[in-house]
Amino acid sequence: MECCYYLVFLPAAAAGVLDGFSDLQLRRLTKLYRQRLEDATADVAHAVAFSLYAKTVIANVEYEEIAGIDSDKASQLLLQMVLSKEDAKAARAMWQSFTDFRENNAFLKVKKILQEIEDKGDSLHKEINWAPDEVIHDCLVAIHRQHQEILRKRNATLALTSIHGCKLEKTFPLDKHFTELLIIPSLRYQEQVQHELLARGREHAEWRKQVLRRSLEKVRHHEIFGSSFGKCTHCLYAVISGVAGIGKTTLVQKIVHDWAERKIYGQFxxxxxxxxxxxxxxxERTSLKQIILHSYPYLEKDLKKIMENPNRILLIFDGLDEFQEPIIFPDIQTKSSNSETKGTSCLYLESWCSIPDIIRALFQGQLLLGCSVLVTTRPTALESLQKAPVHLYAEILGFSEAQIKDYFLKFNSDTKVSLEMLAYVEDNAILYTMCYNPSYCWVICSSLEATFTSPRLRDWSPPKTITQLYANYIHNILKNHAREAEEPRELLLKTGDMAYMGVAERVIVFSDYHFHRYGLQPSNFLSGFLMQILQKENSLKDVVYSFFHLTVQEFLAALAKFFQTPSPKLSQLLDETSTTKDGRYEIFLQFIAGLSCPATTGQLKDLIGEVPQENVYKVVDWIKQRFESAQRHKIQLLNTLYYLFEAQNKALVQETMGQVRQVDFSFQIMSPVDCYVLAVALGHCQQLQNLHLFNCSIESWGMKSLKNVLHKCVNVRLAQNRLGDQGVKFLCEALRKPDCQMQTLELWMANLTDGCVEDLCSALCTNVSVTDLNLKDNAFTDRSVPTLLQLVEKCSSLRTINLCNNLFNESGRQKLEVFEGKMKHTRPELKIKV
Known part of the structure; x- marks a missing residue:
């Protein structure tokens, strides 16, 4: 029996803390949290505004203005209205509304802020009164301006490599090309630290899921210091992590440049x-003074004076994962012990110490007490900072949808070409969802640019799959640098052999030893086309190389194995790699499947040779076997759907998917690209009795893909996903189809608000199949009641509608209950649960 319950409004300790604030302090607190509150209330601004209207702290015309715009803009307008009031009555009422609604799932981010306020308690009074700015000493004004001008020039341009044309590198003004990144506050290393090879894909989707569920928040590059994020407002020590290519170094460049332009962090x-x-x-040992003067020699005369006020100094250390020595922090319990720190004291600017000791002394406040420190790193090196007294950890998740568009528009100076490229990628979820990573985005833009700008390539079909994308990427490189390599095929396949070894043994950095082992000469990479595939790094001991991105390494590994492995051994290779449980071969196998498609390998024939047809047949047979054995294993089944998609073999998909009657991915994280691949596969099903996608992290982009197949499904479970109002609009397209077969539709806890009720009502009123509709645990208010009543009245097939645990007032619930009573005589089977 399903449980229905009302919201229980509990008094919160946070409310008691806020009661102790004067009007001025409360306004300061609201301003301090303003940006975070705008994000936190993006989905619930209409409900909060209705609460303020009910308490008569905003007028009806103000409420109607908020109610008439989309949720993101509504949250901005709500905070603007609250702060525009002369007194703090509106601010107090707003904060009280937050405490009233804090137990509703739509208020997860608001609840987190309230908990933070509760935890900080009286210390908040000090934080909101902290003065971040201080006038610089007269004798340092000139050197301060000189320093800013030098840093501005050093960081003014952003360099990007080109894969076609004569120039290997082109530069752009940073201000014009920089695209903001999605950054979240997190303590990733405490929960899950994976090898770099696994730190992507579905693991990355899990973190994006938490952001979009509002349990994690977004941090802008100007909010790392001097905002409400972190353990205290005047945060001293911050660490930003992110996987390879996600934009850590570019972010640092942006922070430094904006500081030099006097746009951010004026307190430093x-x-x-x-x-x-x-x-x-x-x-050898050195000192912080020597390190600073080595990079900034013009500061020698003034450095001592500069360091007299550490509170106004920010030190940024980029790329901890590239540091070759360990930084060991003592346990907090043994911090006073001399056993771990003996002989490593760095108390003064001139103290001679090792680099690890200097970094540790900065974090521990032994050196330049009061200064601020920012460190960036890949997740693989986070463990070394586990015992460091860090105030704020953050992780870069890459680009959001708006940021992807921004990146494309900035990539090519011709706006028309940029928009054509973007439109093509948006229509292909496989490519589009790769664009969250700036490195992927660069590969995609670079690959497509040649197709969309060259007249001779205009008739060439742009890539649809990731295998086609990288085949196109390698093809463009080989074509533009063919003269620089006498035997490009042999060189490429040998490099692929080395790449496969790296995938198998988890090697991502290659030395001369690896080159000689595979019959390669490092000198070839200094002047040949492979400069576009491998990156050279000068280490302390020798020169090492890494692939531009892990996917490039995996594609070349697949290319070498597909073209060179005899068919009996290929079967054995596929069986062995597909049973490895740690996921290291996941993308490699997708590439192998994709290389079985003639359209994919066709463009490489003139460079690598004919495709071994026996290997094509072996791969197709292997995919069939995988599909049969994967029916009860969600991860294996999802991987197999990827193989089907990459193979682009319609007959194969029809044979495997044609008779499927049930698909259950409940509790399996489904990224937008997973949804796209699933939708393509389901398109070949005749009818699906059950589609269970409960708690799969599906959002509006996933629904955009699934909308084309949902009408084939009888029982659809989409509960506990962040569909949002936009996701419901896509669902409505399926509901409106004349051949829609949906009967049971579960949308509880799906992040739905008043904004989607009109669309849902309109679609269901034209639908004749839906009998059971579950909408509980959403954010509908009394504003939706008239439309919901209309829905129940006009949708004659509807037998049950569950509206429990929404944000209805007592009057709204009564209207729904009274209406159910009126319908008893004409529709006795109808039940409205509130």
Whole structure:
């Protein structure tokens, strides 16, 4: 029996803390949290505004203005209205509404803010009164301006490599090309630290899921210091992590440049930027003074005076994962012990210490007490900072949808070409969802640019799958650098063999030893086309190389194995790699499947040779076997759907999917690209009795793909996903189809608000199949009641509608209950649960 319950409004300790604030302090607190509150209330602004209207703190015309715009703009307008009031009555009422609604699932981010306020308690009074700005000393004004101008020039341009044309690198003004990144506050290393090879795909989708569920928040690059994020407002020590290619170094460049332009962080009078890879060159002991003067020699006369006020200094260290020495922090319990820190004291600017000791002393406040420190790193190196007293951890998740568009528009100076490329990628979820990572985005833009700008390539079909994308990427490189390699096929396949070894043994950095082992000469990479595939790095001991991105390494590995492995051994290879449980071969196998498609390998024939047809047949047979054995294993089944998609073999998909009657991915994280692949596969099903996608992290982009197949499904479970109002609009397209077969539709806890009720009502009123509709645990208010009543009245097939645990007032619930009573005589089977 399904449980229905009302919201229980509990008094919150946070409310008691806020009661102790004066009107001025409360307004300051609201301003301090304003940006976070705008994000936190994006989905519930209409409900909060209705609460304020009911309490008569905003007028009817103000409420109607908020109710008439979309939720994102509504949250901005709500905060603007509250702060525009002369007194703090509206602010107090708003905060009280937050505490009233804090137990509703739509208020997860608001609840987090309230908990933070409760935890900080009286210390908040000090934080909101903290003065972030201080006038710089007269004798330092000139050197301060000189320092800013030098840093501005150093960071003014962004370099991007080109894969076609004569120039290997082109530069852009940073301000014009920089695209904001999605950054979240998190303590990732405490929950899950995976090898770099696994830190992507579905693991990445899990973190995006938490962001979009509002359990994690977004941090802008100007909010790392001096905002409400972190353990205290005047945060001192911050760490930003992110996987390879996600934009850590570019973010640092943007922070430094904006500071030099006097746009952000005015509380810091001097900022110093360092790269850990350059700090590797310090083999002997040194001092912080020497490190600073090595990069900023013009500060020698004034450095002592500058360091007299550490509170106004920010030091940035980029790329901890590239540092070759460990930084060991003692346990908090043993911090006073001399056993771990003996002989490593760095108390003064001139103290001679190792680089790890200097970094540790900065974090522990032994050196430059009061200064602020920012460190960036890949997740693989986070463990070394586990015992460091860090105030704010954050992780870069990459681009949001708006940021992807921004990146495309900035990539090519011809706006028409950029929009054509973007439109093509938006129509292909496989490519589009790769664009969250700036490195992927660069590969996609670089690959497509040649097709969309070259007249001779205009008739060439753009890539649809990731295998086609990388085949196109490699093809463009080989074509533009063919003269520089006498035997490009042999060189490429040998490199592929080395790449496969790296995938198998989890090697992502290659030395001369690896080159000689596979019959390669490192010198070939210094002048040949492979400069576009491998990146050269100068380490302390020798020169090492890494692939531009892990997917490039995996594609070349698949290319080498597909073209060179005899068919009996290929079957054995596929069986062995597909049974490895740690996921290291997941993308490699997708590439193998994709290379069985003639359209994919066709463009490489003139460079690598004929495709071995026996291997094509072996791959097709292997995919069939995988599908048969994967029916009861969600991850295996999802991987197999990817193989089907990459193979682009209609007969194969029809044979495997034609008779499927049930698909259950409940509790399996489904990224937008997963939904796209699933939709393509389901398109070949005749009828699906059950589609269970409960708690799969599906959002509006996933629904955009699934809308084309949902009408084939009888029982659809989409509960506990962040569909949102936009996702419901896509669902409505399926509901309106004349051949729609949906009967049971579960949409509880799906992040739905008043904004989608009109669309849902309109679609269901034209639908004759839906009998059971579950809408509980959403954010509908009394504003939706008239439309919901209309829905129940006109949708004659509807027998049950569940509206429990929404944001209805007592009057709204009564109207629904009274209406159910009136319908008893004409529709006795109808039940409205409130």
């Amino acid at each position: 009078h001097f900022l110093f930027q360092f790269k850990f890879r350059e700090l590797n060159n310090y083999q």
